[in-house]
Amino acid sequence: xxxxxxxxxxxxxxxxxxxxxxxxxxxxxxxxxxxxxxxxxxxxxxxxxxxxxxxxxxxxxxxxxxxxxxxxxxxxxxxxxxxxxxxxxxxxxxxxxxxxxxxxxxxxxxxxxxxxxxxxxxxxxxxxxxxxxxxxxxxxxxxxxxxxxxxxxxxxxxxxxxxxxxxxxxxxxxxxxxxxxxxxxxxxxxxxxxxxxxxxxxxxxxxxxxxxxxxxxxxxxxxxxxxxxxxxxxxxxxxxxxxxxxxxxxxxxxxxxxxxxxxxxxxxxxxxxxxxxxxxxxxxxxxxxxxxxxxxxxxxxxxxxxxxxxxxxxxxxxxxxxxxxxxxxxxxxxxxxxxxxxxxxxxxxxxxxxxxxxxxxxxxxxxxxxxxxxxxxxxxxxxxxxxxxxxxxxxxxxxxxxxxxxxxxxxxxxxxxxxxxxxxxxxxxxxxxxxxxxxxxxxxxxxxxxxxxxxxxxxxxxxxxxxxxxxxxxxxxxxxxxxxx
Numbered sequence: 001x002x003x004x005x006x007x008x009x010x011x012x013x014x015x016x017x018x019x020x021x022x023x024x025x026x027x028x029x030x031x032x033x034x035x036x037x038x039x040x041x042x043x044x045x046x047x048x049x050x051x052x053x054x055x056x057x058x059x060x061x062x063x064x065x066x067x068x069x070x071x072x073x074x075x076x077x078x079x080x081x082x083x084x085x086x087x088x089x090x091x092x093x094x095x096x097x098x099x100x101x102x103x104x105x106x107x108x109x110x111x112x113x114x115x116x117x118x119x120x121x122x123x124x125x126x127x128x129x130x131x132x133x134x135x136x137x138x139x140x141x142x143x144x145x146x147x148x149x150x151x152x153x154x155x156x157x158x159x160x161x162x163x164x165x166x167x168x169x170x171x172x173x174x175x176x177x178x179x180x181x182x183x184x185x186x187x188x189x190x191x192x193x194x195x196x197x198x199x200x201x202x203x204x205x206x207x208x209x210x211x212x213x214x215x216x217x218x219x220x221x222x223x224x225x226x227x228x229x230x231x232x233x234x235x236x237x238x239x240x241x242x243x244x245x246x247x248x249x250x251x252x253x254x255x256x257x258x259x260x261x262x263x264x265x266x267x268x269x270x271x272x273x274x275x276x277x278x279x280x281x282x283x284x285x286x287x288x289x290x291x292x293x294x295x296x297x298x299x300x301x302x303x304x305x306x307x308x309x310x311x312x313x314x315x316x317x318x319x320x321x322x323x324x325x326x327x328x329x330x331x332x333x334x335x336x337x338x339x340x341x342x343x344x345x346x347x348x349x350x351x352x353x354x355x356x357x358x359x360x361x362x363x364x365x366x367x368x369x370x371x372x373x374x375x376x377x378x379x380x381x382x383x384x385x386x387x388x389x390x391x392x393x394x395x396x397x398x399x400x401x402x403x404x405x406x407x408x409x410x411x412x413x414x415x416x417x418x419x420x421x422x423x424x425x426x427x428x429x430x431x432x433x434x435x436x437x438x439x440x441x442x443x444x445x446x447x448x449x450x451x452x453x454x455x456x457x458x459x460x461x462x463x464x465x466x467x468x469x470x471x472x473x474x475x476x477x478x479x480x481x482x483x484x485x
Contacts, residue, residue: 023059026473030466031061039454042067044376045474048387048437048445052354055384055447063380066360066373067451070426072433073367073374074321076360078309078398079382079391080349081324084331087394089305091327093179095132095298096288100145101276102267102298104260105285106179108153108330108337110311110323111303112259113181115204117311125182125205126266132299133270139298146276147264150284151178151256154326155338158255162369169227169251173368176322177255178336181262183319184255186210187247188225190240193218199240209261210234210252218242225250232258256280309398313424314406318366325365339364350378353385367426376449379435383447387437396422399436412468416441421471423448425464430455432463438471440478448474 023045031041044063047056091109095102111117115125124130136142158175159168167173174184182205191200195218203210210232216223219239225248227234232253252258260278268274288295312320326337328345335341343362350360359375386395400406403418407425412418423436435449450467 022477023473026477027059027061027470030469030473033462033466035456035459035462036452036466038456039452040067041453042376042451043449043470044380045446045448046380046384047478048384048447050388052384052388055388057380058446060377063376063449064359066358066375066378067453068370068428068431069367069372069374069379069451070428070431070433071316071318071321071367072379072424072426072435072449072451073362073365073372074312074316074426075379075382075424075435076350076362076374077321077325077328077346077365078312079353079386079395080346081328082305082309082386082391082394082398083349083352084328084345085305087305087391090302091305091308093128093301093303095300097141097144097296097298098284098288098291098294100143101148102144102146103148103150103281103284103288103295104179104263105150105288106153106177106256106259108178108180108323108327109301109303109308110180110183110317110320111307112179112301113205113262114311115182115187117307126262128299128301129263129266130270132263133267133272135298136267136272137270142271143273143275144267145274147260147267147274147278148281148284149179149256149260149278150281152282152285152336153330154178154323155336157338158253160322160339160364160369162363162371164368165229168229169225171249171251172318174251174319175253175255176319176326177259179256179259180319180323181205181255181259183249183317184258185249185251186234187249188236189247190216190223190236190244192240192242192244195219199236199244201236204247205262205266207258207262207265209258210250212236216240221245223248227251227253306394306397309394310406312366313398314400316407316425318368321366322364350374350382353381355381368428370428370431376435376451379449380447383435383437383449387445387447396437399424411464412471415468415472417468417472417475420475427460429457432460432467434464434467434471438474440475442478444478446474446478 043061045059113125187204221241222238224238325342329341330337355378359378363369363371400408402408402412402421426433
């Protein structure tokens with residue numbers, strides 16, 4: 001019996017070696033592509049088992065050096081959050097009444113008022129506020145003084161210093177606050193007009209929080225929308241045709257005050273008078289803990305962690321990952337979450353997952369900063385940790401499925417890999433990455449991380465195709481090895 005087991009192990013070893021050799025040849029051909037000649041490529045591929053010890057590396061190329069990960073960094077941030085909070089965690093945004101003031105206490109929920117997400121469940125961006133207005137009326141409260149926001153769960157550094165300053169009006173560079181609303185953007189829908197006339201527009205949510213300077217006229221479809229740094233002065237310029245696309249998203253400055261302002265406006269529209277102002281008080285939550293019964297809970301809005309993980313990974317919304325990062329910082333230190341204590345918390349998780357400190361340096365939670373660095377091997381450690389761990393289902397369910405949803409919905413076209421690749425893509429200028437899992441035709445599971453730095457912008461589409469070739473090769477050679485048995 002012992003002799004038979006030994007032969008079986010030897011056979012598997014030989015098959016794995018043959019598979020590895022074939023795979024190396026295919027990947028070598030990919031790396032020889034002329035578009036990669038000036039690029040730096042790191043690859044790590046592991047055949048997974050039921051335990052960490054059963055994972056077998058079958059290919060690696062420059063996999064231990066930190067590289068710019070782009071949105072592949074979200075794998076580390078979301079995994080760290082899942083490990084710390086557990087899959088049943090919920091974000092809780094609370095509305096309180098104290099005296100004649102309403103106090104909105106944030107928990108760093110990035111999904112709050114997210115119109116794109118909420119329309120999937122039949123809600124508007126202001127549905128929570130409408131519900132709270134109805135509750136106030138049931139309590140015969142038709143007038144309040146101030147609307148106070150407490151965003152102390154996070155610090156007040158809304159914009160990361162290493163994010164692209166010229167792109168601050170793009171949705172993916174939205175500011176980050178302890179209270180967030182509609183991914184901290186204002187959605188503009190433009191109504192066309194005859195050539196030369198000023199266009200009209202409506203916003204979602206309807207708000208006076210921003211000042212809009214409108215010089216956009218009817219004509220060609222060349223809409224220009226921008227915001228002056230550090231302000232909420234928005235410029236709508238250019239031209240709009242009759243078939244104007246949209247809506248257009250514009251970021252806002254100071255997310256907590258934006259949230260409080262929209263809530264106040266929604267309450268007033270429902271007939272609840274606001275006699276005072278919208279203010280910030282970062283000590284309100286602590287005072288409520290001490291004050292007890294004098295603080296009346298009007299409503300609590302909860303968001304499951306699973307929702308946040310999916311928007312961060314499947315849809316690659318940077319704000320979601322940054323809120324997870326800062327929320328981890330708050331959870332681990334008891335202080336306001338920041339990029340410093342948040343990335344420290346993610347770093348601690350990476351070490352727990354078996355990543356050497358030399359293989360990463362973290363600057364934010366989403367990968368938007370180019371000062372982030374993490375190795376393909378480090379991401380494989382994260383992927384293996386979750387695959388064999390207690391959060392297997394929760395983590396894999398947060399990832400995009402090729403050909404089905406998220407950022408991989410249109411990837412792997414013309415292949416039978418659609419539905420079998422579960423992964424996270426990443427892109428910033430000069431960087432293209434893809435890391436995740438492959439379930440092969442012989443029902444084996446592999447984890448892979450493919451990172452390309454120094455890619456010419458014109459080659460970004462080709463880079464994706466080359467990544468897909470590598471994943472396809474894993475599938476082919478795994479099935480070939482199985483057929484040889």
